[in-house]
Amino acid sequence: xxxxxxxxxxxxxxxxxxxxxxxxxxxxxxxxxxxxxxxxxxxxxxxxxxxxxxxxxxxxxxxxxxxxxxxxxxxxxxxxxxxxxxxxxxxxxxxxxxxxxxxxxxxxxxxxxxxxxxxxxxxxxxxxxxxxxxxxxxxxxxxxxxxxxxxxxxxxxxxxxxxxxxxxxxxxxxxxxxxxxxxxxxxxxxxxxxxxxxxxxxxxxxxxxxxxxxxxxxxxxxxxxxxxxxxxxxxxxxxxxxxxxxxxxxxxxxxxxxxxxxxxxxxxxxxxxxxxxxxxxxxxxxxxxxxxxxxxxxxxxxxxxxxxxxxxxxxxxxxxxxxxxxxxxxxxxxxxxxxxxxxxxxxxxxxxxxxxxxxxxxxxxxxxxxxxxxxxxxxxxxxxxxxxxxxxxxxxxxxxxxxxxxxxxx
Amino acid sequence: xxxxxxxxxxxxxxxxxxxxxxxxxxxxxxxxxxxxxxxxxxxxxxxxxxxxxxxxxxxxxxxxxxxxxxxxxxxxxxxxxxxxxxxxxxxxxxxxxxxxxxxxxxxxxxxxxxxxxxxxxxxxxxxxxxxxxxxxxxxxxxxxxxxxxxxxxxxxxxxxxxxxxxxxxxxxxxxxxxxxxxxxxxxxxxxxxxxxxxxxxxxxxxxxxxxxxxxxxxxxxxxxxxxxxxxxxxxxxxxxxxxxxxxxxxxxxxxxxxxxxxxxxxxxxxxxxxxxxxxxxxxxxxxxxxxxxxxxxxxxxxxxxxxxxxxxxxxxxxxxxxxxxxxxxxxxxxxxxxxxxxxxxxxxxxxxxxxxxxxxxxxxxxxxxxxxxxxxxxxxxxxxxxxxxxxxxxxxxxxxxxxxxxxxxxxxxxxxxxxxxxxxxxxxxxxxxxxxxxxxxxxxxxxxxxxxxxxxxxxxxxxxxxxxxxxxxxxxxxxxxxxxxxxx
Numbered sequence: 001x002x003x004x005x006x007x008x009x010x011x012x013x014x015x016x017x018x019x020x021x022x023x024x025x026x027x028x029x030x031x032x033x034x035x036x037x038x039x040x041x042x043x044x045x046x047x048x049x050x051x052x053x054x055x056x057x058x059x060x061x062x063x064x065x066x067x068x069x070x071x072x073x074x075x076x077x078x079x080x081x082x083x084x085x086x087x088x089x090x091x092x093x094x095x096x097x098x099x100x101x102x103x104x105x106x107x108x109x110x111x112x113x114x115x116x117x118x119x120x121x122x123x124x125x126x127x128x129x130x131x132x133x134x135x136x137x138x139x140x141x142x143x144x145x146x147x148x149x150x151x152x153x154x155x156x157x158x159x160x161x162x163x164x165x166x167x168x169x170x171x172x173x174x175x176x177x178x179x180x181x182x183x184x185x186x187x188x189x190x191x192x193x194x195x196x197x198x199x200x201x202x203x204x205x206x207x208x209x210x211x212x213x214x215x216x217x218x219x220x221x222x223x224x225x226x227x228x229x230x231x232x233x234x235x236x237x238x239x240x241x242x243x244x245x246x247x248x249x250x251x252x253x254x255x256x257x258x259x260x261x262x263x264x265x266x267x268x269x270x271x272x273x274x275x276x277x278x279x280x281x282x283x284x285x286x287x288x289x290x291x292x293x294x295x296x297x298x299x300x301x302x303x304x305x306x307x308x309x310x311x312x313x314x315x316x317x318x319x320x321x322x323x324x325x326x327x328x329x330x331x332x333x334x335x336x337x338x339x340x341x342x343x344x345x346x347x348x349x350x351x352x353x354x355x356x357x358x359x360x361x362x363x364x365x366x367x368x369x370x371x372x373x374x375x376x377x378x379x380x381x382x383x384x385x386x387x388x389x390x391x392x393x394x395x396x397x398x399x400x401x402x403x404x405x406x407x408x409x410x
Numbered sequence: 411x412x413x414x415x416x417x418x419x420x421x422x423x424x425x426x427x428x429x430x431x432x433x434x435x436x437x438x439x440x441x442x443x444x445x446x447x448x449x450x451x452x453x454x455x456x457x458x459x460x461x462x463x464x465x466x467x468x469x470x471x472x473x474x475x476x477x478x479x480x481x482x483x484x485x486x487x488x489x490x491x492x493x494x495x496x497x498x499x500x501x502x503x504x505x506x507x508x509x510x511x512x513x514x515x516x517x518x519x520x521x522x523x524x525x526x527x528x529x530x531x532x533x534x535x536x537x538x539x540x541x542x543x544x545x546x547x548x549x550x551x552x553x554x555x556x557x558x559x560x561x562x563x564x565x566x567x568x569x570x571x572x573x574x575x576x577x578x579x580x581x582x583x584x585x586x587x588x589x590x591x592x593x594x595x596x597x598x599x600x601x602x603x604x605x606x607x608x609x610x611x612x613x614x615x616x617x618x619x620x621x622x623x624x625x626x627x628x629x630x631x632x633x634x635x636x637x638x639x640x641x642x643x644x645x646x647x648x649x650x651x652x653x654x655x656x657x658x659x660x661x662x663x664x665x666x667x668x669x670x671x672x673x674x675x676x677x678x679x680x681x682x683x684x685x686x687x688x689x690x691x692x693x694x695x696x697x698x699x700x701x702x703x704x705x706x707x708x709x710x711x712x713x714x715x716x717x718x719x720x721x722x723x724x725x726x727x728x729x730x731x732x733x734x735x736x737x738x739x740x741x742x743x744x745x746x747x748x749x750x751x752x753x754x755x756x757x758x759x760x761x762x763x764x765x766x767x768x769x770x771x772x773x774x775x776x777x778x779x780x781x782x783x784x785x786x787x788x789x790x791x792x793x794x795x796x797x798x799x800x801x802x803x804x805x806x807x808x809x810x811x812x813x814x815x816x817x818x819x820x821x822x823x824x825x826x827x828x829x830x831x832x833x834x835x836x837x838x839x840x841x842x843x844x845x846x847x848x849x850x851x852x853x854x855x856x857x858x859x860x861x862x863x864x865x866x867x868x869x870x871x872x873x874x875x876x877x878x879x880x881x882x883x884x885x886x887x888x889x890x891x892x893x894x895x896x897x898x
Contacts, residue, residue: 062804069811076818080837083826181452212601213453244600247465281467309467368530369574402526407543 011179029064033057090135097136101143108162109147109155120158124165137171138186145189160194172196185217192221200225207238216245220252231257232266232275241274243305250281259286268294273303280306284313292317299330311338315345324349328358336367343373347380356385363389363397371400379404418796425784432773433812440819442656447823450655450717459593462600463497469576469599470498471592472675475583476565477503481510485519487583490626492552496592500551502569503583507536507559516554521545527553533567533683536560541572562668563684563691570683573675580692582669582723586618586628591720595672598714606710609699610673612666613720614650616830617643619727628722631830633839638732640843641851642725643831647820651717651827658715662766664700666713668692670721677702688749690742697750700762719828733858740862741871743775778859810848817844 031037035049046052052060108123131140144159163169176187176199184206191199203225206218215238222234235241235249253262267279268291276298283291295317298310311334318324327342334342343362349355355377362374379386389401462468473491477484491501505513516522522542529538535557542554557568566580577599581587588594591613598611619639622630634640657663666673668691678684681702684691696713703711726732747754747770754771756763791797821840824830831840865871 059801059804062808066804066808066811069808069815072815073811073818076815076822077841080818080822080825083822084829084832084837087826088829088832211453212603213457240602240605242600242602242605243467244597244602247467247600248461250466251461251464285466368528372528396528396530399526399528403528406526 008177008179025068029061032064033060093135094139097139098143100130101140102147105140105143105147109151109153109158120161124162127162127166131166131168134171134174137166137168138175138183140166141168141171141175141190142186145186145193148193149189156194160196163194169196176202181211181214184214188214188217188221192224195225207234212242216248219245220248223249223252224256231262232270235267235275235278236270236272238274241272241278246274246278246281249278250285253278253282254285259288264288264291265294268298273301273306276301277303277306277309280309280313284309284316289317289319292323296326304335308335308337311341315341318345319348321351324351324354328354331358336370339366339370340373343370343377347377352381355381363400364394368396368400371397372403375400375404376408379408418791421787425780425787428772428780432777435769435773436812436816439652439656440816442659443652443823446655446659447651447717447827451827457597459590459597462593462597463495465600468497469596470574471496471500471596471672472569472573472575472578473499473501473581473592474566474569474573474578475501475503475581476506476562476569477508477512477583478506478559478562478565479508479510479512480583481508481512481515483584484512484515486626488516488520488552490587491581491583492549493626494587494589494592496596498575499592500553500573500575502553502555502572504555504557504565504569506557506561506565513554513556517542520549520552520554522554527572529571531571532679533571535564535568535571538568538571561686563686563688566691567683567686570675570678575675577672578675578678579670579672580668581721584724585615585669586621586623586626586722587670588718588720588722589627591670594716594718594720598712598716599672599674603712603714604710606712608674608714609677609703609711610666610671610696611714611716612654612663612671613716613718614654615646615667615669616719616722617646617725618722619724621722633831633836636727637843637846637850638729639725639727640839641847642732644817644820644840644843644847645851646725647824648817651823652816652820654715655717657766658713660761660765661712662761662769663713663715664696664762664766664770665693666696666715667721669723673699677707680706685749688742688745689738690746693742694746694749697746697753701750701753701759704759704762717827719830729854732854733861736855736858737862737865740775740778740859741866743770744863744866747771747775778856779863781856782860810845813848814841814844817847 031044032046032048032052034046035053036043036045038044055063104123104126107118108120111118111120111123127140131137144162148155148159163172172187172190175183176191178184178187188203188206190196191203200222203218203221206214207222209215209218219234219238223231238245241249262282264279264283267282268276270276270279280295280298282288283295292314295310295314298306299314301307301310314323315327318327324346327345331339331342339362343359346355346358359374359378363371363378366374375386375389386401386404389397390405392398392401473494475487475491477487480487488501488503491503494501503516505516521544523545524540525543527541527543529541537558539556539558542556544550544552553572555568555572557565560568570578577596579592579595595611595613599608602608617634617639618628619636620632620634621628622632634643654663654665671692673695677699678695681695681698685694685698688694700711700713703709726735747767750767753759753763754767759767788797818841821837821844825837
């Protein structure tokens, strides 16, 4: 709490002023309708009482609200002026700082390779002189993170040395404990990319934040820090893993964790369906077909999204008669999307007699798009088996035939 | 005398109550939009939208753009749509029975050939004459549907039938879309805020008149020269930044702009697509989707709204065209309200039934009628010498000052968040516009709305669009929109 107040003095001050203004307005609405008000031993005389005392209450209220509207109009106008120009100035400064720092940071990290390059000490001196204000320090950290996320090589040690030399730890702390979420996010990026220790507990607290962006960034930060001993537990603690979070987590995991770091089994067996989704997608991205049976167990789970990805992965891993048999049996009970994935996976089924019989059934009974897909598989396996569908009485079958011939043959 | 006194008492109390509710509604809109904008900004300020492009689990999207007699600009317009980058995207242009050379122009320019594509005609539309795809691999994701004329809603339905994507984006073919607009619109579908399924998302539409446009992109935003367009710039600020943002906060949004909105294709298909019997098809669709989610799916859902300017469109620059547009909007709103009147004050539909719909009835549809009745009533009172002019002037001063403060709040947010229009000159001009709007634009709008009511109830004209003249952005030619319904 102390940290929060210390690093957010301006935040609390602005809100306090706002609250006091609101209370003052309410007080004034009372004050101007009475001859005087006594407070703290003082008597405050209403100079306008001679005008307001004859007004009915509603008319007094009307005039008061009109006055508030006029004042608001002026305040909004001044704020618009302020934001238009003061902010434009600040943005210009930010852009300038970003441009300068980007250039210097790139020179700094590649100084060893550049002929006639300056020594790290020269850069330390430059940044020490330049990054003196909060804004400049914040911009420097932003540039560091942006650069690290853009380049392939890991310059963690280099950047950490720079931060230590410039004593930017305090700035990171200020950003981390700020009430401004965007500042928290930049601090989380710095901490996780540079693997700065000592924040893990508070990052866990942020993973439970009500704010989606902060929660997501905190989870990603924890994953980057690779302080995770139990990925399943960490992910299970999330309030709701949205598709956006899942995508972000997957791309973070791809960049930070090796196959050995991931306990696929616990993820695939997780009671939380969205954690299991991550497990299934990790198996898919890393082509871990040995987990096919565990994926199969997820085909019956409650969540539509989980079933969908599980079917996608299971169908893509199918390689035995048992797999195909299972899919054909389940076909009728599945959703349209899952059926589509099953049909797509059947092209490698070796028992062609069984394959054509099944596909013929699909062409006769199923949805138009499934007909198209089934005919496409028939076409890929044996073109002559496609020809009878050309003269089908069923308008949709003929239409699907023409699409396959037109779009896939020509 | 007693009767007269009673009547005036009833009228006075009615107008006072109406005005107080309206005042409370506007104050609420200001507060709620502020909260929602603040939340949105905090959440998204540092979100890298381009990172979405690297995601592996993304919904596929079809951009559906109906076109009618767009010969002058169709090639450029399609190009700007094809250039939108997204991993799983297709662009479906629906030529809605153009009577000019639009179709031939597209065929020639994009090397199109007629293909046999299986279409599941789940939604009934006018006859599809053919589907075209390009021989050029560069336009692989372009599909052109040529169909008989049936109006914008019918064209969109034909596009939905052809689409095989998870989501579809309905756009006016001549709209200018911001480069990252698609990513911003798809994000709510991925976010599933509060674990709720997003069924539709929309964003801010801005006025493109006078802006410099190059290669299908806005290169310079200019404040319009014509007063009528300036009025609409301010109106769009208020409607999108304040109004829709506030309704989004309470999840009571009933409309996603027809010029630019993304929808869950499966749900739209299930409810039968756009209603072709109304001119307010964008409003009607969202209302029907909400009704369906409550009645049939019975799952948690939301209609998302993004306060970023995502799309730029040309607004009417003459009072004649503006009149037709407002007339159509009014008829569309009345038609939707009457079609779904069972939702009004129906607790089954939650805040939509108890809040959004009654608001539309009271302050969107009935407001001009109540206003004109109030005006007549005022003149009668003046003639009878029953008006206290001190009260009248106090009220007038309040209305003007409150309206100005409300408009200034929208201008402030525009400057603070987007800062698209710049300079002292703009600022003073728009303040003048805010003042002039009360005296000039508002009464004109009321007049057009009344005409819309008259056309709907008396002339029984529920479907006519009227001719919309527009200047093609990149050429000086004029194109006509909306004749389709006149022809029928």
